[in-house]
Amino acid sequence: MAHLFVSNQPTAAVGEWRSPKARMRCEDLRVRFGDREVLRGVSLDMGRNEVTAVIGPAGAGKSTFLRCLNRMVEANHHCEVQGRVLLDGEDIHAPGVDAVRFRGRIGMVFPKPNPYPKSIYENVAYGLRIHGLVSCKSEESSLVELVFRQAGLWREFGRRLLAPALSLTPGEQQRLCIARALAVNPEVILMDEPCSSLDLGSGAKIEQMIDELRQAYTIVLVSHSLKSAARVSQRTAFIREGRLVEVGPTAMMFTAPSHPLTDRFISGYSE
Ligand SMILES: Nc1ncnc2c1ncn2[C@@H]1O[C@H](COP(=O)(O)OP(=O)(O)O)[C@@H](O)[C@H]1O
Ligand SMILES: [Mg+2]
Numbered sequence: 225m226a227h228l229f230v231s232n233q234p235t236a237a238v239g240e241w242r243s244p245k246a247r248m249r250c251e252d253l254r255v256r257f258g259d260r261e262v263l264r265g266v267s268l269d270m271g272r273n274e275v276t277a278v279i280g281p282a283g284a285g286k287s288t289f290l291r292c293l294n295r296m297v298e299a300n301h302h303c304e305v306q307g308r309v310l311l312d313g314e315d316i317h318a319p320g321v322d323a324v325r326f327r328g329r330i331g332m333v334f335p336k337p338n339p340y341p342k343s344i345y346e347n348v349a350y351g352l353r354i355h356g357l358v359s360c361k362s363e364e365s366s367l368v369e370l371v372f373r374q375a376g377l378w379r380e381f382g383r384r385l386l387a388p389a390l391s392l393t394p395g396e397q398q399r400l401c402i403a404r405a406l407a408v409n410p411e412v413i414l415m416d417e418p419c420s421s422l423d424l425g426s427g428a429k430i431e432q433m434i435d436e437l438r439q440a441y442t443i444v445l446v447s448h449s450l451k452s453a454a455r456v457s458q459r460t461a462f463i464r465e466g467r468l469v470e471v472g473p474t475a476m477m478f479t480a481p482s483h484p485l486t487d488r489f490i491s492g493y494s495e
Pocket of ligand 1: 257260262280281282283284285286287288289300
């Protein structure tokens, strides 16, 4: 595996990492696994009602970055995290931050669809119950319907709520996982290569969903596909070897990047 400690790499992000629309902010985020520094001082704002795409080569630290935003990275005991992550100005590591309540504010979607091995209905209802959002069965079924409607999936799933989630196609499963993430009414949705295991048609449906969800949420999207990032995001951040090389409006990043490393990554990439 390539060694990550490469010296003389750029340290400052070209472009403005701050955004007037910031809902989430990372300041000088550093992550170590043992003696390996995987994130090396990333500062980045992620704005409300927009999709921030995070692009970069495999092993750059994109997934690790995403996992810092919901404190998932800390589940690894060999991991050391430094720097600050703010959600609506509140430090998510501050003493007294209730981890369960906090996780409800941030939804996550993974590269491989991972629905619970239960019914379509249960995949959404479960989160509602564990977060204490429903008090009786009829309220639960109304809210499940509302979640599917908000996700734009009621037509697709409403008539087969009791079917096993695992009987769905991978694309359907991933859309269900997005609905599941929405159930607990999060503010931010983190998506780690959500289309990477899907065919093009299913990927396009997820992209369309992301575009609609942006109206109501802050979305951070790690994408292995530059074309997909270009289509669906408003801001793009390029991470390489644990550092933010450049961030800017997506249209600019893909047509006239400021940093030669971004230029090389964008133009050298083939799909
Ligand atoms: N739990 C872990 N323990 C040790 N090293 C890890 C762990 N998770 C990720 N890494 C290392 O951190 C680097 C960045 O990984 P990752 O964030 O998954 O990159 P990306 O998502 O950009 O491909 C990789 O070299 C990877 O091997
Ligand atoms: Mg990854």
